[in-house]
Amino acid sequence: MSRAVMVQASPSLALVKYWGKRDERRNLPATPSLAVTLGGVHTRTRITLSEADRVFVGGQEQDRERFASFFEALRRRLRTEARFRAESLNSFPTAAGLASSSSGFAALAVGCTRAAGGVLSSRELSALARIGSASAARAVFGGFTLLPAGARYARPLFPEQHWPELRIVVVVVSTQAKALTSREAMRATRSSSPFYRAWLVSSGRLLARALEALERSDIELLGLCARLSYSRMHAALLAAEPPELYWLPATVAVIRECAALRAKGIGAWETIDAGPQVKILCLEPDAPAVVQSLRELEPGLRTILCRPGPGPVVEEEEE
Numbered sequence: 001m002s003r004a005v006m007v008q009a010s011p012s013l014a015l016v017k018y019w020g021k022r023d024e025r026r027n028l029p030a031t032p033s034l035a036v037t038l039g040g041v042h043t044r045t046r047i048t049l050s051e052a053d054r055v056f057v058g059g060q061e062q063d064r065e066r067f068a069s070f071f072e073a074l075r076r077r078l079r080t081e082a083r084f085r086a087e088s089l090n091s092f093p094t095a096a097g098l099a100s101s102s103s104g105f106a107a108l109a110v111g112c113t114r115a116a117g118g119v120l121s122s123r124e125l126s127a128l129a130r131i132g133s134a135s136a137a138r139a140v141f142g143g144f145t146l147l148p149a150g151a152r153y154a155r156p157l158f159p160e161q162h163w164p165e166l167r168i169v170v171v172v173v174s175t176q177a178k179a180l181t182s183r184e185a186m187r188a189t190r191s192s193s194p195f196y197r198a199w200l201v202s203s204g205r206l207l208a209r210a211l212e213a214l215e216r217s218d219i220e221l222l223g224l225c226a227r228l229s230y231s232r233m234h235a236a237l238l239a240a241e242p243p244e245l246y247w248l249p250a251t252v253a254v255i256r257e258c259a260a261l262r263a264k265g266i267g268a269w270e271t272i273d274a275g276p277q278v279k280i281l282c283l284e285p286d287a288p289a290v291v292q293s294l295r296e297l298e299p300g301l302r303t304i305l306c307r308p309g310p311g312p313v314v315e316e317e318e319e
């Protein structure tokens, strides 16, 4: 009973966004999402068996309610009574729109299963991680992944080696946790945005184009699809009641800088999740110029250079 498992998992960055739920209780997504698992940033989680389920992120105990349905589903699936203590550290700001819940729940699903001595297929692990956060269903796999609308689990599409030149520059605009969780913002969009239906319809169409771009490693088309997806997602949210805007002045400055770079022939396509941070898609030869331009734009702005990365890795087990 004294097993400790250490898992390292990377966040899943959506190029075509999941935003809205088809089934809130089961946490099934209303839109398809196409994502890349990021190498270069990670969550490390140490899991032990314990008297009660407790989760700490960066030393701070998390709200138990947020994790209850995940742990219940885990016990049902593994047919166990085990309880878990998880201590997690992120190499990037937590709950600030950098997809920490995707790597966090992926690490928990893999680590708790192992700590309890269970064995689940990657599909089952993906379905389990989804109960915590739908984006985590994708983070159970490395490389490029797809979570179809309404799906219980994600599918790996291409391994990380599919596109070796692809780079993602994560721009940390703010390290503050966001005021509104993505879950609350999705609920507001679904219940009150007049653009919600249009968002759902456009997402399916965009997915087809983005898949084609990914297959052909066409950065211009993938970049355009990524820009359309985040813009439409934020437009739908901005039209919710009350209106919600996650962006800060520096977010807008980075969007404009990407446009200026493209006008100069340097390929840089931005995407934004539920927060102020910007992630920029580019190819390896352009990455230094992209990073340099951000330094000049705002000295002190933190950037993290990522590439397509691996799925969760179980690093250590002690008896």
Ligand code: DP6
Residues within 6 Å of the ligand: 012, 013, 014, 016, 017, 018, 019, 027, 033, 099, 101, 102, 132, 133, 134, 135, 136, 182, 183, 272, 273, 274
């Ligand atoms: C904007 O997966 O955090 O990052 O399922 O409610 O936990 P829950 O939401 P979460 O939402 C991610 C939203 C997004 C887009 C994406 O990753 O697809």
